[in-house]
Amino acid sequence: MNAKIWAQFLERLKEQVNDRCLAYIENLSCRSMTDQTWNLCLPNRSMLNFVESNLDDTLREVLHSVMCDAGMTDVSIVYSIENELEPVSKRESGYLPFDPVTVTDISVPDVKKASFQVSRAMNSEDAAGNSDLMNVLPFVADIKVREASHLNANFTFDSFIKGGSNEMAYCAAKAVAANPAGAYNPLFIYGGVGIGKTHLMHAIGNEIIETSNIRVRYMTSEEFTNDYLDAVRNNRMQEFRESIRRNCDVLLLDDIQFIAGKAETQKEFFNTFNDLQRANKQIVLTSDKHPQEIKELEERIRSRFLGGLMADIQLPEYETRLEILRKKSRSENFYIPDDVAQYIASKVTSNVRELEGCIKRIKASADIHNEHISLSLAQKLIEPFYQTRTVLLDANKIIDCVCRYFGISNEEMVGKSRAKPFVYPRQIAMYLARSHTSLSFPDLGRVFGRDHTTVLHAVQRIMDDLAKKDTALQFDIKRLEDELFK
Ligand code: ADP
Ligand code: MG
DSSP states (O other), X not given: OHHHHHHHHHHHHHHHSOHHHHHHHHTOEEEEEOSSEEEEEESSHHHHHHXXXXXXXXXXXXXXXXXXXXXXXXXXXXXXXXXXXXXXXXXOOOSSOOOHHHHHHHHSOOHHHHHXXXXXXXXXXXXXXXXGGGGTSOOXXXXXXXXXXXXXXXXXXXXXXXXXXXXXXXXXXXXXXXXXXXXXXXXXXXXXXXXXXXXXXXXXXXXXXXXXXXXXXEEEHHHHHHHHHHHHHTTOHHHHXXXXXXXXXXXXXXXXXXXXXXXXXXXXXXXXXXXXXXXTXXXXXXXXXXXXXXXXXXXXXXXXXXXXXXXEEOOOOHHHHHXXXXXXXXXXXXXXXXXXXXXXXXXXXXXXXXXXXXXXXXXXXXXXXXXXXXXXXHHHHHHHHHOOOSOOOOHHHHHHHHHXXXXXXXXXXXXXXXXXXXXXXXHHHHHHHHHHSOOOHHXXXXXXXXXXXXXXXXXXXXXXXXXXXXXXXHHHHHHHHHXXXX
């Protein structure tokens, strides 16, 4: 019976998708089927992201129709990557009641959006001769175009919440996506950590590849630097240059502050920048600082940046934080009561990544203990990290205290070794310094002699482990805090 249903499901799907999507359907396999859930697999994450973003509604509709015809009750779908054990679907059904909005999303296709996408697709070359299929499928970028772009399909304008803090950057990004190399070139998006710069940059790229044949390439400045150094070492400069200058029309270069102090990389970047601009190609850059504040940056590069549009993103205000929480939890099929959302939005003011971290922690804890999300659960999990202590500490005092506690030297604490006896105390010190000083992530990066993202990940790691009830860690943190505040 299952095999028959599966065959019907595939057959109907194939009737409904265009050539572009057929490859994804052909790669679909079924790991398990129960009365409630089908676990569908794809060979890799990129294919899975694509299916979730572009084919999910179609898959659900077809499954619904097949089950109805067979007189069976509806089942939900979760997705996995082949050879990975856990389902990774963002639509995975939870232990909690579905948010009504999500239920509507799943069962009723978004007709307005579909028809908008149809009309857009009709204008595209690929839609020719395929018009009957377009009623079902949104216009989607070719898999090869998507892979070459290195874009994250989840970071779109649709999933980005607009608010006062990011309005200017959002509008500039929209303008660039609508008119690459015609609106603002370069577009320079800057602002603190975890507030949506990378998301917005991907959104520009995603919108462009979904609506045109323009080739987009996203890369971090670290990748640019490493690829450049590799090319120099292996005598492959020609290839490196072509891969960027000839093979893309829109270059999205993330975290450009990373090239500060790297003279050779800056020289190469300057030439790349000029070539792209001469060829009327769009450049979008992000940075954690305004160009004037990036030290050890060649003046000629700084002035190129300043010649474009500067768009800053500030920390999101309360209403935006609340909206982000609602949207993120909806997209994870996870219902957060309003009082809990309001509580989190009022406590977690630092950045969006930390807001997301809180949702994950609450979800994980509710999952493990099979509890419903309530204000008291949220308070229990969040209060210890976000309580406003009146006393702020000195980062060096924290480092000294952690070093003493673990019996390592200050040099080992800030040194390069990634051996476990140093990494664990270092992560704890970073976490404590973040919790009990007013230093930003970039400030902490300087204190610990590391990039700010390293500090960010360390802090998140500790917070996640604390949420998972790592008792040894809780003990260490408690002892250290007692010592620091005594
Ligand atoms: P940055 O590049 O500024 O450090 P990111 O773009 O990586 O930050 O954002 C961190 C996380 O927060 C991402 O998961 C992103 O989707 C989310 N995020 C940030 N701002 C928003 C927003 N305005 N709406 C929705 N999600 C957001
Ligand atoms: Mg970023």
